[in-house]
Amino acid sequence: MSLDDAVQDLADRLGVALVVLDHDLKIAAFSVHDTDARLARLARLLAGSTAPVTNSLVEGHRLRYVKHGVRVPQADGELVVLPLRHEQQLLGYVYYVEDREAPRVDDLEVLESAAPEMGALLSLRISERRHDKENSKNLLAALLGESPEARSAAAETLVRENLIDDVENYSVLVLQAPESSSRSVTRLAVEATLEFTMRSTTVKIVGAVLGAEGIVLFPRPVNHDRLERALADHDLEEVVAGVGSVKPSLPEAVDSYHEARLALRASRLDRRRYGRRVFWEDLGIDRLFLQLPLDRLTASQLPAGVRRLLGAPQGAELATILEGYLDSGGEIQGTARRLRIHRSTLYYRLDRIREIIDCDITDGATRLELHAGLRIARLAGLWPHR
Incomplete structure (x- = not known):
């Protein structure tokens, strides 16, 4: 007999709607919920918006240690909870909300007698x-690995075992916690993404932690707003997410993975511009710059004008002015608005910049050189401290 069958049989005997949770209070099984009130409770539980059995309830009623059922008064009916064990190890809980007009006196006895088999x-x-x-972890590692043969075999197995949908749109999400956090935070981010997706859609996705990275494979484009909601938990707000573009076949998902890693790198190198959720599609020219050996570049390799500006007194401030001017296409009013300074101040500082770099910033080729040089300097960490 399966766990699902055992839960349904017991629910039918008792006339209640049962839910089984594992040790982490995640749903392992549930019986048929056959009334409007029960369906509403189940919908809230599956949506993650409410859970009758919480860590505080477990601690408050010492549910990890008791061997019998516990009755807990609730606003919408008495909650009946029983720990489930196997070979003395606590594995989870079975519970129901008492909503019957005439409960039987031996309900707890029936529930407790079924506990060993359910455990x-x-x-x-x-x-x-x-x-x-x-x-899934092993298949995902092979799919994103170096061997084309292993990638093809992993793709075939993922589809055959119904772990991912067989479509023509695959994209990869890479998640990473700050270096100061434990790797468990990355694992939580992967689990939160998987659970949110399972609650909100029937799309099959695969996720795992590989090394320091959390990786989730989607058979569709990743939606920015839904990604934000999946990672909305306070404990995950510092997690950085990089998203690759959509690829037409599963073996090509490795290319989306490499793009996602570069998008994640963009967040690490320029949080001011990109924030913590970065999509490959939004990187623009940085797609090229991020593939340079930025960690090996030195100031001496930058264009002469950029090098002189960054090395000048107030270099960081003046470089930011020039960057804003170039980002605005050389348009004075737009630059002043972008930088939140008066136009007369902008004119004065642009004159100062011209003196330092000794070149014409209205020339197209010069602008390209300066703009690219400044961008690479920022990504390579060569921007001077204020």
């Missing part, structure tokens, strides 16, 4: 999940 079945379900996770 064993929950243990099997958890083992299967671990195997599926490890399998």
Whole structure:
């Protein structure tokens, strides 16, 4: 008998709607919810907006240690919770909300008598999940690896085992926690993305933590707003996300992965411009610059005008003025608005910049050289401190 069958049989015996949670309070199984009130509770639970069994409830009622059912008064009916164990190990909980007009006196006894079998079945379900996770992780690593043959084989297996949809649109999301955080934060970000997607759509996606990176493979373009909502948890606000473009076949998803890593790098190097959620499509000319050996560049390799400007007194401020001027296409009013300075101040500082770099900033070729040089200097960390 499967866990689902055991839960449904017990629910039918008791006349209640049962839910089984694993040790992390994530849904492992649930019975049929056959009334409007029960369906509404289930919908809220699946949407992640409410969960009757919380960590505070577990701690407050010592549910990790009790061996019998616990009744907890709730606003919409009494909550009945029972820990599930297998071989003395706590694996999760089964619960229901008491909404019957005439409960039987032996309900807890029936529930507790079924607990050993449900604990064993929950243990099997958890083992299967671990195997599926490890399998998905290995296939994802092969899909994004160096060997074309391994990528093709992994793509075939992912589709055959129904782990990802067989479509013509694949994109990769790369997640990474700050260096000061533990790797578990990256894992939480992957799990949050997977859970949000499973709650909000029937699309099949695959995710895993590979090294220091969290990777999620989508059979569709990644939606910016939904990505923000998936990572909306306070603990994940510092997580950086890079998103690659859509590719037409699963073996080509490796190209989306490399793009996503470059997008993530853009956030690391220029948080001011890109923030923490960066899409390859938004990088513009930085797509090229980010593929340079930026960590090996020195100031001596920059164009002469850029080098002189960055090395001058107030170099950081003047370089920012010139960058804003070039970003605005040399338009004075737009530059002043962008930099939030008066036009007379802008004119004065542009004159100062001309003196330092000793070249005509209205010349197209000169502008290109200066603009590219300034951008590379910022990405390479060669911008002087104020």
